[in-house]
Amino acid sequence: xxxxxxxxxxxxxxxxxxxxxxxxxxxxxxxxxxxxxxxxxxxxxxxxxxxxxxxxxxxxxxxxxxxxxxxxxxxxxxxxxxxxxxxxxxxxxxxxxxxxxxxxxxxxxxxxxxxxxxxxxxxxxxxxxxxxxxxxxxxxxxxxxxxxxxxxxxxxxxxxxxxxxxxxxxxxxxxxxxxxxxxxxxxxxxxxxxxxxxxxxxxxxxxxxxxxxxxxxxxxxxxxxxxxxxxxxxxxxxxxxxxxxxxxxxxxxxxxxxxxxxxxxxxxxxxxxxxxxxxxxxxxxxxxxxxxxxxxxxxxxxxxxxxxxxxxxxxxxxxxxxxxxxxxxxxxxxxxxxxxxxxxxxxxxxxxxxxxxxxxxxxxxxxxxxxxxxxxxxxxxxxxxxxxxxxxxxxxxxxxxxxxxxxxxxxxxxxxxxxxxxxxxxxxxxxxxxxxxxxxxxxxxxxxxxxxxxxxxxxxxxxxxxxxxxxxxxxxxxxxxxxxxxxxxxxxxxxxxxxxxxxxxxxxxxxxxxxxxxxxxxxxxxxxxxxxxxxxxxxxxxxxxxxxxxxxxxxxxxxxxxxxxxxxxxxxxxxxxxxxxxxxxxxxxxxxxxxxxxxxxxxxxxxxxxxxxxxxxxxxxxxxxxxxxxxxxxxxxxxxxxxxxxxxxxxxxxxxxxxxxxxxxxxxxxxxxxxxxxxxxxxxxxxxxxxxxxxxxxxxxxxxxxxxxxxxxxxxxxxxxxxxxxxxxxxxx
Amino acid sequence: xxxxxxxxxxxxxxxxxxxxxxxxxxxxxxxxxxxxxxxxxxxxxxxxxxxxxxxxxxxxxxxxxxxxxxxxxxxxxxxxxxxxxxxxxxxxxxxxxxxxxxxxxxxxxxxxxxxxxxxxxxxxxxxxxxxxxxxxxxxxxxxxxxxxxxxxxxxxxxxxxxxxxxxxxxxxxxxxxxxx
Ligand code: FES
Ligand code: FES
Numbered sequence: 051x052x053x054x055x056x057x058x059x060x061x062x063x064x065x066x067x068x069x070x071x072x073x074x075x076x077x078x079x080x081x082x083x084x085x086x087x088x089x090x091x092x093x094x095x096x097x098x099x100x101x102x103x104x105x106x107x108x109x110x111x112x113x114x115x116x117x118x119x120x121x122x123x124x125x126x127x128x129x130x131x132x133x134x135x136x137x138x139x140x141x142x143x144x145x146x147x148x149x150x151x152x153x154x155x156x157x158x159x160x161x162x163x164x165x166x167x168x169x170x171x172x173x174x175x176x177x178x179x180x181x182x183x184x185x186x187x188x189x190x191x192x193x194x195x196x197x198x199x200x201x202x203x204x205x206x207x208x209x210x211x212x213x214x215x216x217x218x219x220x221x222x223x224x225x226x227x228x229x230x231x232x233x234x235x236x237x238x239x240x241x242x243x244x245x246x247x248x249x250x251x252x253x254x255x256x257x258x259x260x261x262x263x264x265x266x267x268x269x270x271x272x273x274x275x276x277x278x279x280x281x282x283x284x285x286x287x288x289x290x291x292x293x294x295x296x297x298x299x300x301x302x303x304x305x306x307x308x309x310x311x312x313x314x315x316x317x318x319x320x321x322x323x324x325x326x327x328x329x330x331x332x333x334x335x336x337x338x339x340x341x342x343x344x345x346x347x348x349x350x351x352x353x354x355x356x357x358x359x360x361x362x363x364x365x366x367x368x369x370x371x372x373x374x375x376x377x378x379x380x381x382x383x384x385x386x387x388x389x390x391x392x393x394x395x396x397x398x399x400x401x402x403x404x405x406x407x408x409x410x411x412x413x414x415x416x417x418x419x420x421x422x423x424x425x426x427x428x429x430x431x432x433x434x435x436x437x438x439x440x441x442x443x444x445x446x447x448x449x450x451x452x453x454x455x456x457x458x459x460x461x462x463x464x465x466x467x468x469x470x471x472x473x474x475x476x477x478x479x480x481x482x483x484x485x486x487x488x489x490x491x492x493x494x495x496x497x498x499x500x501x502x503x504x505x506x507x508x509x510x511x512x513x514x515x516x517x518x519x520x521x522x523x524x525x526x527x528x529x530x531x532x533x534x535x536x537x538x539x540x541x542x543x544x545x546x547x548x549x550x551x552x553x554x555x556x557x558x559x560x561x562x563x564x565x566x567x568x569x570x571x572x573x574x575x576x577x578x579x580x581x582x583x584x585x586x587x588x589x590x591x592x593x594x595x596x597x598x599x600x601x602x603x604x605x606x607x608x609x610x611x612x613x614x615x616x617x618x619x620x621x622x623x624x625x626x627x628x629x630x631x632x633x634x635x636x637x638x639x640x641x642x643x644x645x646x647x648x649x650x651x652x653x654x655x656x657x658x659x660x661x662x663x664x665x666x667x668x669x670x671x672x673x674x675x676x677x678x679x680x681x682x683x684x685x686x687x688x689x690x691x692x693x694x695x696x697x698x699x700x701x702x703x704x705x706x707x708x709x710x711x712x713x714x715x716x717x718x719x720x721x722x723x724x725x726x727x728x729x730x731x732x733x734x735x736x737x738x739x740x741x742x743x744x745x746x747x748x749x750x751x752x753x754x755x756x757x758x759x760x761x762x763x764x765x766x767x768x769x770x771x772x773x774x775x776x777x778x779x780x781x782x783x
Numbered sequence: 784x785x786x787x788x789x790x791x792x793x794x795x796x797x798x799x800x801x802x803x804x805x806x807x808x809x810x811x812x813x814x815x816x817x818x819x820x821x822x823x824x825x826x827x828x829x830x831x832x833x834x835x836x837x838x839x840x841x842x843x844x845x846x847x848x849x850x851x852x853x854x855x856x857x858x859x860x861x862x863x864x865x866x867x868x869x870x871x872x873x874x875x876x877x878x879x880x881x882x883x884x885x886x887x888x889x890x891x892x893x894x895x896x897x898x899x900x901x902x903x904x905x906x907x908x909x910x911x912x913x914x915x916x917x918x919x920x921x922x923x924x925x926x927x928x929x930x931x932x933x934x935x936x937x938x939x940x941x942x943x944x945x946x947x948x949x950x951x952x953x954x955x956x957x958x959x960x961x962x963x
Contacts, residue, residue, distance in 0.1 A: 061891050068899030069887040071834015071874040075900065078833035165828060166819055232935050234838045234846060234900040283836070283900030284936055316839045513898030513936055676894045680938055684897060687937025712843035712933060721930040723939045 055526040056741060057732070059676040063532055064281075064517040073281040076238045076253040077313050084240070085114055087299050087312035088168035090158040090175045091321060092150045095387040095705035096185035099148040099157055103176040107160060110174060112167030115306060118158040119145040123301045128263040128292075136262040137291045139324060140390050142357040143267070144294040144301070150179065151356040152388045153706040154321025159298045161310055185387040185705035189328045189353045190225055190772075196351050196384030199361060204369055204435070207376030209334075212345035216336030219345075220412045224333065224405040225772040227697035228353065229326040231394055232717050235283020236319040237293060241300035242309035247274045252296055254279040254540075255289040256549040258508050261542035263292050264300065277542040282512045282550075286688075287393035288324030289512070290551045295322075317710040325698055327353035327362050327391035329401045333409035341419050341427045343374035348406060351382040355390040359383070362391065364402035367483055367752075369435035370640060371406065372428040387705040388698075393551060395688065396484055396748035400755075404692075404773070407480035407756035412769065420463065421760065422453060422479055433638030441633070441737040444668045445481070445642035451729060452666035453479075456646035465767035473650040475661075476765025480753035482667065486639035486735070486744035487554035490629035491562035492545035495524065495570045498621045501598060501611030503530050505566070506538040509547030509559050514747050515677030516555055522673055523560045523741070527567050529597035530610070545625065553641075553745030556673060558628075561739050565626025571595055573622035574610060584608040584616060628739075637737050641744045643667030645686070647757040648724075651765040656777050660690050660724045660758055667728065667749055670735035671742035678746045682728045685750025691718045693755035697774050803864045807832065808876030818864055823847045825863035826873060834874035834903050838933065845932030848904035849873050855911035857931075874903035877910065885952040886910050886945070895945035897936035905932045909946045920950065 067073040092099070104116050122145045128138045144156050158175055162168035186192055213219060240251040248268060254260050257277040265275045282289065295312055303310040314323060329352045336345040350364035365379030394400075414421040429446060432439045453459070461477045462468050468475040493507040505524050511517045521535045538544060545566075548558045575590035577583055578600050585593060585602055594601045599609040614621065648662040663686050672678035695716040699708040709715045728750075734742025755773060762780065763769050770779045800815045807830060814829055823840075826832040826849070838846030840859045847858040850872035858871075877884040883891065886909050896902040912918050912928045919925075925946055926939075934942065 062894065064899075065891045065896075066883070068896060068902055069874075069883065069890055069906070070878050071832070071903050073899055075833075075836075077837065078827070080828075080831070164817075165824055166817060170819075234836070234844070234898065234933070234935050236838075282898060283838075284898035286935075313837075316841070316843075513896075513900075515897075677897075680894050680897055680936075680941060683940050684937030687939060688935075711841060712839045713841070717933060717935060718937070718939075719930040719933060720926045720939045720942070723926060723943070726940055 053526055055522045056673050057671055057675065060518055060522055060674045062515060062518045062677065063521045063537065064511065075235055075281045075283050076240060076251045076279060077235060079240045079251045081240060081242050081309035084309040084311055085161050085163060085306065086165045086168040087302055087310045088160045088172040089156045089295060089298065089312065089314065089318060090160060090172045091154040091318055092157050094150055094179045094181050095153040097150050097179050097181040099150055099177055100180050101178040102158060107171040107174040110167065110171040112163035113171045114161045114163065116158055116160050116175070117145065117298065117302050119148050123304055125267050125297065125301065126269055128266045134262065135259050136266050137259055138263050139291040139293045139392050140358045144298040154318060154389055156294060156298060156322070159302055161302050161306065187388065187700040187702045187705035188228065188386055189330055189351060189384050190227065191702045194384055196382035199381050199383055202361065202363055202365065202381035203379060205378035209345040209347050209376040209378045212376040213334055213336045213347065216344050217339055218413070218416050219334070219336035220409060220416055221334045222409060222412060222771060224331045224408060226329045226401050226404065227773060228328040229394060229692060229696045230320050230698055230715055231286040231288040231324060232715065233284040233286055233288065236314045236316055237289070237295055237323045238313040239296040239299040240309060240311040241303040243304055247276065248300055249276045250296065250300060251278045253282050253285065253289055255282065255285045255510055255512055255551055256291065257510060257540055257542040258546050259549060260292045260296070267297055268300065279510055279540040282510060284513045286395040287397055287551060290393055290549050293323055316712065320710040320715065321707050322389045324392035325389060326394035329364060331364060331405040333405050335409050335413050337413060337417060341417050341424050343372055343428045345376045346374050348379045348402065350402065351384055353386045353391055354383055355388065356385050358390045360391045362401065363398035367399045367403055368406055370433050371430065371481065371483060373430045373434055374428065388700050388707065395685070396751045399484060400751050403483060403752045404756045407753050408759055411478065411760040411763065422449060422458060425449065425481055436638050438636065438638040441637035441639045442670060442733055442735040443642060444731055444733050447731060448642060448644040448666040448668055452644045452646050452664050455727060456664040458646060465764055472654055473652045474765045476649045476651060476761040476763070478757045478760025478764055479644060479646045480757035480760060482643035482645055482749050482753035484553060484641050484749035484752055486557065486641055486738055487552045488557040488630045488739065489548045489554055490627065491547050491558045492625065492627050493559065493562040493566040494545050495563065495566040495624045496621045497570050497574055497610045497614065499611055499614040499619060501609060502534045502536060503528060504536040504538065505563050506544045507547040507559050507563060508542055508544040509555055510540045510550040512550045514550065514555070514681060515674055516559070518677060519556060519560065519673040520563055523563050524567060527564060528595060553747040553749065556743045556745050557739045560741050560743070561628035562626050564740065565628050566624045568624065569626050570622055570624030573624055574600065574613065577617055577619065577622060578613055582617065584613055633737055639738050639744065641669050641749050643749055645754050645757040647761045649758060649761040649765055651780070656781055658694065658762065658777060658780055662725045664727045665729070665750065666731060668731040668733060669746045669749065670733060670738065670744040672730050672732065672746065673741060673743055675730060678730055679728050681746045682750035683726050685748065686726055686754055687718050689751050689754025690722060690758065692773060693758035693775055695774050695776070801864050803867050805863065805866055805871060807871045808873060816863055818862065820863045821859050822861040822863045822866055822871065823858040826858065832873050832875055836900050836903055838901065845908060846901050846904040848907040848932065850907060850911060853911070853914065855908050874906060877906065884910065886949040889945035889949040893941045893945040893948060895941040896938050901932060901934045905934065905942055908932050909949065913946070913950055
């Protein structure tokens with residue numbers, strides 16, 4: 051497709067709002083007569099709440115009410131069904147009973163006239179608990195294995211026999227600490243009841259899901275709920291499904307008859323607003339002497355909480371990534387006493403690919419083979435799991451291009467052999483991959499008499515650039531300039547759109563927007579060729595769209611706006627739907643890429659830095675290459691944190707979270723930045739959708755921590771199998 | 784000068800509210816607030832200037848960065864009552880009738896953000912550092928100086944490029960200390 055706007059670098063259409071402070075994030079909303087909610091978190095992780103001492107807090111200035119078990123509306127649980135889109139992050143309702151399942155679980159919600167008053171009163175609430183011993187702080191602190199999940203297993207061939215008979219093998223176990231999303235805007239809800247209707251502003255990656263869940267929980271018809279999320283201070287998975295603070299806030303607003311806004315503190319957000327679960331993974335790989343994989347076994351355990359079952363599917367990529375006849379994956383789930391985990395950017399596969407790509411590096415060492423060569427020798431020309439051809443796979447080009455730009459051929463394989471002054475240089479690489487997902491979606495487009503176009507879809511822009519790519523799509527197909535295109539997202543009353551997750555919005559929403567636009571064109575042509583129309587009597591099929599106008603084969607042109615104005619019409623509308631079709635049974639859809647990393651280790655002062663990252667990623671077509679590249683660069687930054695510093699530290703004695711803030715939970719800052727060179731290949735995947743895009747939000751995070759860890763091994767000769775690779779591990783092991 | 788009066792319901796229980804006059808982006812505001820209200824919450828909740836963001840409330844993230852007399856500060860660490868007699872500049876004060884501030888323009892062109900939530904703070908730090916002669920002009924110096932502003936979306940590379948582009952593009956001092 052020869053394009054004018056799609057595939058071209060486009061400044062964000064919402065940029066000016068964000069840059070001038072006018073973008074309306076949830077935390078920015080105020081309502082008439084609004085109150086502030088402030089949750090009171092439990093200060094134990096395992097036990098029972100015996101008594102709440104509320105008298106002091108109740109008497110404090112501005113306090114309107116304090117909600118808790120026994121003083122809260124009776125609500126229903128949400129069915130929590132992905133199919134019916136009422137999934138929630140925690141099925142347990144707030145204040146449902148007096149059991150405490152994790153540190154930070156809400157035991158009360160203080161509501162007051164001002165934020166300061168609510169906070170002060172919340173701090174004045176005291177609780178008596180009956181503590182129970184035996185709290186499980188983390189999977190990292192226990193030998194418990196958890197229960198095996200039949201739903202997550204897969205196998206082909208006879209991996210055990212092949213392993214036993216193979217000449218070269220490795221068998222290692224890898225741990226990854228729980229991580230926090232640390233999205234910059236904490237979870238926040240503003241709930242308001244108007245004429246029995248519940249209107250919720252939520253910093254959400256899924257307004258449709260929250261809408262349905264709220265309706266089920268409050269026993270309302272779907273028509274009586276509305277969820278709004280125009281701008282989201284990011285969410286890396288933890289805002290996909292609603293958390294209990296939103297229910298507590300909506301319940302409080304209902305009982306008080308006034309709007310209530312609750313903004314979690316950073317501490318609460320980290321304790322009870324989701325995390326990437328810690329994991330334990332055993333990888334058993336075997337190869338023949340030429341480095342061909344003959345057996346892969348990937349056995350994982352992840353955490354969930356005692357109040358919700360969340361499964362991070364760690365092994366899902368493993369059967370598809372490399373050609374190997376004998377493969378088995380299994381997964382176990384262990385309940386722990388900390389806040390409920392949830393998806394975090396490239397959930398499951400980020401952890402799974404980390405272990406697999408580290409294990410492959412270990413196998414390459416055993417084989418005395420270049421780790422890139424090992425991957426090439428096991429290249430999967432079709433999807434070995436489904437045995438379907440790939441819709442479009444260019445991983446070999448990614449390897450070649452990234453290796454060349456990095457200078458990989460100059461690598462001396464001996465650990466510690468490459469030096470620069472006091473620093474030891476380590477080079478490592480890994481494969482990146484994420485499935486291409488697409489869901490059904492609806493959209494609406496309005497062509498207006500002033501020549502502008504409005505496109506609406508009930509999905510969200512979490513910072514990935516959805517507003518802009520929707521506008522680009524409309525501009526491309528209509529010829530209307532971007533400045534005359536309005537995009538509306540983030541309202542659950544708009545035509546239903548997808549979650550901002552799974553890197554699926556681009557492939558899901560754009561075809562629906564295009565379908566709606568084409569229907570709007572048809573409506574316009576009907577007007578144009580009808581009585582009194584500019585093209586009265588012409589065959590609608592003969593009219594073409596060009597530059598915001600209709601055109602016939604005689605060269606006559608009438609702009610959309612002119613046409614509507616002539617007919618005294620304000621607008622014409624088109625609704626459109628799009629969904630994946632039977633291509634699903636014909637191809638396997640997945641994106642691939644390669645990361646090459648240089649680390650520098652200065653043993654004299656024990657300094658470990660990521661110095662350089664070179665990545666080539668194939669995501670099909672990038673609709674907006676600048677925003678797409680930004681996604682991959684941001685993923686690399688997050689991967690540096692995962693590899694080197696990020697760890698939620700739960701106290702093994704009582705399972706309480708120790709580092710619940712930005713100073714003690716260390717995310718990469720500006721001074722940590724390496725040189726980053728990201729290349730996006732441009733191979734449109736038209737088997738997947740008409741725009742050839744597979745999505746880009748997550749793939750960059752997969753493999754990056756493994757590439758860093760492999761580089762650390764190459765620099766130091768030390769294989770750190772537990773993330774994060776903190777300095778003491780490099781120094782001691 | 785446009786004087787606006789804001790007040791909250793009185794505290795029956797007697798926690799004293801104090802009168803304070805804040806000068807923000809060249810406009811004077813009279814407030815009655817309790818002494819524990821930080822500048823960030825005064826701006827956001829009382830004055831409706833919600834461009835300044837809260838990421839941590841603890842001086843750990845930089846999202847709340849504003850200028851106080853032209854110096855970048857964390858507004859979550861500053862009591863509002865201490866700001867009387869000083870000039871506060873927020874992100875809302877960066878652009879003027881002539882259009883976006885050069886730093887804003889450079890952020891737009893370099894895609895120096897994703898979700899945009901850290902961005903007001905990033906830009907306030909950036910405008911301050913470009914005026915600060917103690918801070919070097921090389922990339923390493925800028926990275927160091929910008930390290931108090933976390934961007935969890937990880938747009939650092941583009942933020943750096945934007946700042947270096949804005950440098951020398953006649954980046955005017957923001958409206959600090961001036962009355963518009
Ligand atoms: S909100 Fe002030 S530094 Fe984070
Ligand atoms: S743009 Fe999202 S945190 Fe910086």
